[in-house]
Amino acid sequence: MSTITPSQEQAVIDQVRKGLYIGGEWRDATGGKTLGVEDPSNRTTLTEIADGTPDDALAALTAAHDTQASWAAHPPRERGEILRRAFELIQQRTDELAILMTLEMGKPIVEAKAEIGYANEFFRWYSEEAVRIDGRYGISPTGRGRMLTMKSPVGPCLFITPWNFPLAMGTRKIGPAIAAGCTMVVKPAQQTPLSMLALAQILEEAGLPAGVLNVVTSSRSGSLMAPLISDPRSRKLSFTGSTEVGQKLMQQASEQLLRVSMELGGNAPFLVFDDADVDEAVEGAMLAKMRNMGEACTAANRFHISEKVSDEFTTKLAERIGALKIGRGTGDGVQVGPLVDGGQRDTVRGLVDDAISKGATAVVGGTDVDGAGYFYKPTVLSGVTADAQLLRDEIFGPVAPVISFDEEEAAVAAANNTQYGLVAYVFTKDLRRALRVVEGLETGMVGLNQGIVSNAAAPFGGVKHSGFGREGGREGIEEYLDTKYVAINL
Numbered sequence: 001m002s003t004i005t006p007s008q009e010q011a012v013i014d015q016v017r018k019g020l021y022i023g024g025e026w027r028d029a030t031g032g033k034t035l036g037v038e039d040p041s042n043r044t045t046l047t048e049i050a051d052g053t054p055d056d057a058l059a060a061l062t063a064a065h066d067t068q069a070s071w072a073a074h075p076p077r078e079r080g081e082i083l084r085r086a087f088e089l090i091q092q093r094t095d096e097l098a099i100l101m102t103l104e105m106g107k108p109i110v111e112a113k114a115e116i117g118y119a120n121e122f123f124r125w126y127s128e129e130a131v132r133i134d135g136r137y138g139i140s141p142t143g144r145g146r147m148l149t150m151k152s153p154v155g156p157c158l159f160i161t162p163w164n165f166p167l168a169m170g171t172r173k174i175g176p177a178i179a180a181g182c183t184m185v186v187k188p189a190q191q192t193p194l195s196m197l198a199l200a201q202i203l204e205e206a207g208l209p210a211g212v213l214n215v216v217t218s219s220r221s222g223s224l225m226a227p228l229i230s231d232p233r234s235r236k237l238s239f240t241g242s243t244e245v246g247q248k249l250m251q252q253a254s255e256q257l258l259r260v261s262m263e264l265g266g267n268a269p270f271l272v273f274d275d276a277d278v279d280e281a282v283e284g285a286m287l288a289k290m291r292n293m294g295e296a297c298t299a300a301n302r303f304h305i306s307e308k309v310s311d312e313f314t315t316k317l318a319e320r321i322g323a324l325k326i327g328r329g330t331g332d333g334v335q336v337g338p339l340v341d342g343g344q345r346d347t348v349r350g351l352v353d354d355a356i357s358k359g360a361t362a363v364v365g366g367t368d369v370d371g372a373g374y375f376y377k378p379t380v381l382s383g384v385t386a387d388a389q390l391l392r393d394e395i396f397g398p399v400a401p402v403i404s405f406d407e408e409e410a411a412v413a414a415a416n417n418t419q420y421g422l423v424a425y426v427f428t429k430d431l432r433r434a435l436r437v438v439e440g441l442e443t444g445m446v447g448l449n450q451g452i453v454s455n456a457a458a459p460f461g462g463v464k465h466s467g468f469g470r471e472g473g474r475e476g477i478e479e480y481l482d483t484k485y486v487a488i489n490l
């Protein structure tokens with residue numbers, strides 16, 4: 001693949017509508033304010049988009065609310081076919097969408113393409129699920145009555161998505177909501193609104209009726225969303241982002257007793273036992289740590305390695321991580337892009353400096369990359385002490401702290417020693433150990449001998465402070481359906 005030219009970059013930016021998408025119309029923000037979108041690789045402004053106000057957000061909710069009844073009555077087959085057409089359009093436009101995503105978020109083009117493929121699988125999966133919404137009919141235990149259950153869409157939904165996977169975190173909410181017959185207001189993160197605006201254009205082209213999907217971009221997420229969350233016309237809030245913001249939103253959502261899904265932060269342990277294939281574990285670690293420059297809720301945050309293989313694992317991981325090509329994501333062969341913004345890089349640098357000040361050693365990396373962009377060198381830390389802050393906090397950067405353990409019980413206890421519970425990774429060839437450890441882990445997901453779990457056909461989600469609710473798979477559409485039970489007297 002060759003480097004993308006400035007004129008190709010400009011062309012994809014020019015194609016994106018920059019307004020708010022409300023009731024099937026593209027409009028400016030009330031008052032005409034705009035918000036700049038930054039390229040994190042060089043801090044230039046890529047473009048300006050509408051900076052929506054609370055009034056704009058309320059107009060979006062009105063559109064969603066007014067469309068809800070007609071959309072719920074839309075034939076499921078047609079809802080599925082709209083998703084299928086969008087799936088095909090996204091496939092055709094993967095190259096352009098990938099450039100757009102890389103420009104606003106920083107990830108290398110190959111990773112942007114991988115995200116688009118993953119994001120699009122939610123549309124394919126839920127295009128198929130739209131026609132499989134059903135209920136059941138049963139005989140009451142007394143034998144006298146009958147029980148009927150039926151499903152209906154929960155109603156207008158509010159979606160708030162983060163910047164790290166600008167498309168996939170949207171499609172895994174939008175796909176099942178469309179399939180279930182819900183309308184929605186989506187607020188993407190201000191760092192990465194362009195991918196979501198491009199997605200809205202594609203859904204419009206695929207025939208999604210006006211008012212089903214509404215997108216509001218804004219620099220003031222709190223004041224924009226609070227009135228919608230407390231509005232009785234909203235029925236569901238699905239949030240992907242930090243645990244701290246998720247907690248705030250849950251409090252707000254209690255006012256209207258909204259149905260809530262929370263996909264929050266992680267602190268994934270990566271366990272390698274002495275019977276594991278170390279090369280396979282290093283391969284898994286590269287994926288679990290370096291995908292998205294470590295800016296993933298599923299990113300391995302702590303490497304707990306059996307002391308018998310810890311040196312070998314650390315050396316091999318450091319060799320692989322140290323050899324990665326860093327650069328602007330659109331560059332030829334680039335494997336590591338910049339972090340999303342200055343705040344994110346400050347956090348990562350602070351956590352590494354803290355670990356080193358407490359006794360850890362940077363085997364590779366450990367500093368910023370000089371230059372205008374928010375680059376941080378991929379880093380492996382050995383000898384990390386138990387009091388290092390990065391064992392407790394989500395690093396959200398390309399930093400791999402390695403800690404060794406002696407016994408299986410100690411490894412599981414260390415893995416569970418966190419308030420988070422999204423995902424864990426386990427490498428072992430011993431089947432009995434694998435099942436014992438998997439059962440003992442307090443997480444919503446486990447990667448067993450593999451460094452990635454994301455799959456549109458599977459239920460993604462966490463426990464503890466990583467939230468609740470599941471996205472993807474058969475479970476994902478249930479988040480958008482209410483069950484009505486009918487007691488029948490024969």
Ligand code: NAP
Pocket residue numbers: 160161162163164165169187188189190191218219220221222223225226240241242243245246248262263264265266296297298394422462466
């Ligand atoms: P964040 O600061 O919580 O922001 C997430 C979204 O919430 C953004 O759209 C943000 O908008 C919005 N937001 C912030 N404050 C808000 C408020 N008071 N009211 C309404 N909306 C508000 O998280 P982030 O830094 O973007 O994303 C990283 C976090 O997401 C990490 O913790 C990561 O683990 C988590 N994550 C979890 C999953 C999962 O599935 N479990 C997946 C991906 C990411 P603005 O940014 O525009 O203010």
